[in-house]
Each structure stands twice: as C-alpha cells, then as structure tokens.
Amino acid sequence: MISTTAEMTRARYEIRRHKHLARRHEHTDRLFRIEDGWACQYRLLPDGRRQIIALFLPGDYCEAQWVLTGQANWPIVALTDMFVTEIPFHDIRARHAAHNSQEPDGMKSLLGSIMHTLKSHEKWIVNLGRMSATERICALLHDLVERLRPSGKVVSNHCPMPLTQYDLADIVGISSVHVNRVLQMLRGEGVISLEAGRLALLNPVELRRLGGPAHV
Secondary structure, X not given: OOOOOOOOOOEEEEEOOOOEEEOOOOEOOEEEEEEEOOEEEEEEOOOOOEEEEEEEOOOOEEOOOHHHHOEOOOOEEEOOOXXXXXXXXXXXXXXXHHHOOOOOHHHHHHHHHHHHHHHHHXXXXXXXXXXXXXXXXXXXXXXXXXXXXXXOOOEOOEEEOOOOHXXXXXXXXXXXXXXXXXXXXXXXXXXXXXXXXXXXXXXXXXXXXXXXXXXX
C-alpha cells in the first residue's frame, strides 16, 4: 500500500454519484484513494454502447499508473456517492526520494498496485472471451465480495451491491435481460439473495463452482 502517514499532504472529500473523477486523456497531478463508495472506468463506443473495464472499491487507488503517466487513459465515474482521499503526485515522489534508502517498499507497493490492475485486466479478458454468461456473473459476484472483505464491508457473506443490472451487463458483456435471467436462476437455486442494494451469498461454495474453472 502507498504510504498513509500524516507527512503526506492529502485532502478527503465527497464525490457525488455520476460525477467523473477523470475524463479520457485528462492530465492529472494526483491520484485518489477510495475510502467509501464505488467507481468504474469505462469506454464508450461511437454508437453509445458502454464497456466497463475496471471497478474501484473501498481501499483501491485510482489509478496508481497515473503517477507514471500523468494522464488518465479512460474516464472514471462514481457509481455511488463516494468519499475519497486525494494524494498529490509530488508528495508521493518527494516522500519516496527522501526515504528511498529506508523505505524501499513504498515504490514497490505502488508498482504492486499497477501489477494488480494488469492482472485484473487479464482475468477480465479471459472472462469475456471464454466464459459463459453464468460463469461471468458468478465469478464477478465472488470477486466483488472477496475484494470488499479487507474494507470490512462484508459481514456473514452479506455486502453492499450498488451495481444495477445495466452496470452488470456492461461489465460482463451481455444484455441486461440476460443478466436478469442469470440472477433469477441464482436466486431460485438458493445461491444468492439480491435485494435493495444488498447481496447475500447463501451458498458461496456453489457460487464459486458456477464461476468456472478459474474459481474452483
């Protein structure tokens, strides 16, 4: 994790739902650590279709590679109301330079965050290219719950789920109608409960099995 000591200048503030944290090719001199709320990175096709290419949850940085490029490749928008901590690049670089010999793990953690993003994108490609609709959705739900655990958002396999069926469709690359069918099947078989923005894993072992070979 990037250093969180008080020596670094940082500001914590609220971002409202649907507000952009970054626009495509926008130059930036800071990154954000998500304290609460969800955001996504997406691409829009010329005909208006959307593909969500990354999700950012509490504890995530968006995006660590900005420190290296100073530019956002694709837009990032808040899916919920959020609280974020803003971390200027110059503070990260200055702290690394000042403590390089004593805190070599600082830059390693930054690079580790970038590598985690790359691995997530690799998994995304496999899911979209080779997995069935049911496998995609089950794998996604399982991964989201596991990603939320470190932030304390998961209690007895219950967690927030603010994603709409349209959001889910734009993540897994199928229609919202198809998403609805899969969710109804999972509910009917007692695998999950999904109501009022809350997800419950009623049978996490079965959900993991349905998520395909990569999740067994």
